[in-house]
Amino acid sequence: MLIPTVSALLTPEGYDDAEVIVKSIQNASDRGPSMLEELKELWNYRALLMSMVRRELNIRYKNSVLGFLWSFINPLVTVVVMTFVFKTIMRNDTPNFSAYVLAGYLPFTFFQMGLMDSAQSIIGALPLIRKVYFPREILPLSLVIANFVHLLLAMGMFFLYLAFIYITNPAESPFRMTAMYLPFLLILNFCLVTGFSLLISALNVFYEDVKYLVGIITYLLFFMCPVMYFSEKIYYSLGAKGYYLYFLNPVATMVNAYRKILLAPQPQITKEGFDKLGHKIPDMVQAAVPLSMREMLLTSAISLFILWYGYRVFNKLKWRFVERV
Amino acid sequence: MAICGARLNEVEAPKIRITDLHKSFVLHDVHIGTLKSWLLRIGQKAKPKRQVKHVLRGISFDVKRRECVAIVGRNGAGKSTMLSIVAKVYRPTSGSVEINGRVAPLLELGSGFHPDLTGLENVYFNAMLLGLTEDQIKERLDEIVDFAEIREYIEEPIRTYSSGMIARLGFAVASHVDAEILIVDESLAVGDFQFVQKCYAHIRRFQMRGGTILFVSHSSSSIKDIATRCLWVEQGVVKMDGNPDEVIKEYQSNAPSPESAAN
Numbered sequence: 328m329l330i331p332t333v334s335a336l337l338t339p340e341g342y343d344d345a346e347v348i349v350k351s352i353q354n355a356s357d358r359g360p361s362m363l364e365e366l367k368e369l370w371n372y373r374a375l376l377m378s379m380v381r382r383e384l385n386i387r388y389k390n391s392v393l394g395f396l397w398s399f400i401n402p403l404v405t406v407v408v409m410t411f412v413f414k415t416i417m418r419n420d421t422p423n424f425s426a427y428v429l430a431g432y433l434p435f436t437f438f439q440m441g442l443m444d445s446a447q448s449i450i451g452a453l454p455l456i457r458k459v460y461f462p463r464e465i466l467p468l469s470l471v472i473a474n475f476v477h478l479l480l481a482m483g484m485f486f487l488y489l490a491f492i493y494i495t496n497p498a499e500s501p502f503r504m505t506a507m508y509l510p511f512l513l514i515l516n517f518c519l520v521t522g523f524s525l526l527i528s529a530l531n532v533f534y535e536d537v538k539y540l541v542g543i544i545t546y547l548l549f550f551m552c553p554v555m556y557f558s559e560k561i562y563y564s565l566g567a568k569g570y571y572l573y574f575l576n577p578v579a580t581m582v583n584a585y586r587k588i589l590l591a592p593q594p595q596i597t598k599e600g601f602d603k604l605g606h607k608i609p610d611m612v613q614a615a616v617p618l619s620m621r622e623m624l625l626t627s628a629i630s631l632f633i634l635w636y637g638y639r640v641f642n643k644l645k646w647r648f649v650e651r652v
Numbered sequence: 653m654a655i656c657g658a659r660l661n662e663v664e665a666p667k668i669r670i671t672d673l674h675k676s677f678v679l680h681d682v683h684i685g686t687l688k689s690w691l692l693r694i695g696q697k698a699k700p701k702r703q704v705k706h707v708l709r710g711i712s713f714d715v716k717r718r719e720c721v722a723i724v725g726r727n728g729a730g731k732s733t734m735l736s737i738v739a740k741v742y743r744p745t746s747g748s749v750e751i752n753g754r755v756a757p758l759l760e761l762g763s764g765f766h767p768d769l770t771g772l773e774n775v776y777f778n779a780m781l782l783g784l785t786e787d788q789i790k791e792r793l794d795e796i797v798d799f800a801e802i803r804e805y806i807e808e809p810i811r812t813y814s815s816g817m818i819a820r821l822g823f824a825v826a827s828h829v830d831a832e833i834l835i836v837d838e839s840l841a842v843g844d845f846q847f848v849q850k851c852y853a854h855i856r857r858f859q860m861r862g863g864t865i866l867f868v869s870h871s872s873s874s875i876k877d878i879a880t881r882c883l884w885v886e887q888g889v890v891k892m893d894g895n896p897d898e899v900i901k902e903y904q905s906n907a908p909s910p911e912s913a914a915n
């Protein structure tokens with residue numbers, strides 16, 4: 328193809344091969360495009376979405392010396408602190424406890440950061456969306472994808488960490504065959520976060536309380552997910568019914584699922600000690616509770632529903648973003 | 653054959669067809685009241701009414717290929733709202749807008765730029781925002797950078813740019829996306845004299861090549877310079893439509909505030 332000159336750039340005729348007649352009709356009387364049409368439009372703008380993701384990844388650590396390393400330093404510090412607290416203060420003797428913390432903390436951080444970031448995505452871009460059209464869902468989506476990229480990188484680091492554990496203790500391999508379910512879990516997790524993110528970013532335009540609520544809820548969720556403890560604790564202290572209720576929370580199920588497929592099941596050992604009356608109690612072993620298929624199916628259904636519902640609400644509200652005074 | 657082609661052009665579908673366009677905005681949405689305002693209202697029986705502002709009240713016109721339409725009117729007459737509907741930013745309340753071709757709105761100073769990214773990164777981002785693919789941008793990157801006259805600063809972050817440089821870059825990007833319809837909303841006022849002249853020359857060339865331009869301006873000289881047609885919008889309706897010289901003459905004799913005050 329010939330290199331176009333300035334004048335040719337300006338002409339629609341200058342690009343016979345690239346000529347696309349873009350025809351669009353806006354009509355107030357129709358009920359708006361269907362979800363399938365919205366998705367098609369989003370697909371047309373995939374280049375913009377990818378460039379936004381790249382921009383997001385570039386900006387985050389633009390003016391820092393360590394750059395991308397910060398993505399790993401944060402969870403690393405958390406894991407070191409948590410491991411220290413649990414090993415030395417709470418006397419939990421689970422082998423490779425840090426790996427269990429990491430396996431739960433990484434997906435949780437994805438959930439938390441994805442939602443916190445996207446809550447402000449539309450409001451922050453109001454000057455831009457007042458000027459130019461593009462599918463608005465690109466704004467929260469790009470942030471979710473950027474955070475997802477961080478999760479993937481962190482997962483890579485996680486496997487490096489497992490390899491490190493293996494090298495220091497070659498007698499027992501920490502790698503599990505069930506790790507092959509990881510892609511499936513990642514996709515499901517992505518759907519859940521995307522659904523919530525669409526919902527939150529759209530609602531936050533009209534009610535800015537949403538972002539504060541998200542802050543509080545994700546903070547509470549941290550304790551309602553098996554990150555700092557094992558889900559077995561819930562099973563043995565709340566019973567089967569409580570355990571079932573506990574896992575109605577899709578985030579808890581997902582965090583738990585990461586752990587179960589990535590790492591060996593861990594029977595819980597309560598160390599020998601003394602009860603209130605001063606009697607000595609021996610070691611107590613609580614068998615590991617396997618991941619149940621029913622939980623996973625329920626969580627998958629909830630995640631997909633939230634994705635569908637979030638997108639629906641977003642599409643209903645998106646034309647009103649610019650009209651918000 | 654050539655004559656045939658020309659005739660076909662004459663009868664081809666208009667680039668923009670606006671039919672009975674209405675747009676109204678809800679001013680104070682009572683549904684999004686704060687807790688405080690809700691508590692204050694408890695004693696009162698009457699619910700506050702939704703205040704609705706009708707900005708456009710039935711606008712209809714067609715714009716053909718090669719036309720350069722200037723829109724004049726006082727502040728708040730609905731000019732920008734109309735352009736925003738054409739740019740698909742707003743949805744019409746009723747009526748329809750039919751557009752045949754790619755629309756490129758000229759982004760206002762910095763609205764699509766991120767201060768921490770370099771000029772180059774921002775060019776890519778903005779051009780993609782206007783619908784170009786990465787390959788298309790690579791092809792015309794040199795043209796854009798040369799047109800904006802900022803080659804030596806292109807690797808610097810945008811926050812180090814002057815407002816004139818940002819405006820030049822913005823125009824350079826928007827005018828190189830080979831759109832068929834260019835929308836300009838009063839943003840040509842920035843930039844020095846030479847650059848404004850360059851933009852006008854560019855717009856004229858764009859028009860000669862078959863492009864369509866819709867622009868809002870308060871400067872009668874620039875309207876007379878480049879417009880082939882002028883719309884006078886007043887209180888949400890088209891008050892006058894025709895030759896730029898006549899419309900401006902009529903507009904200026906009618907408007908109580910001189911155009912210099914508005915700009």
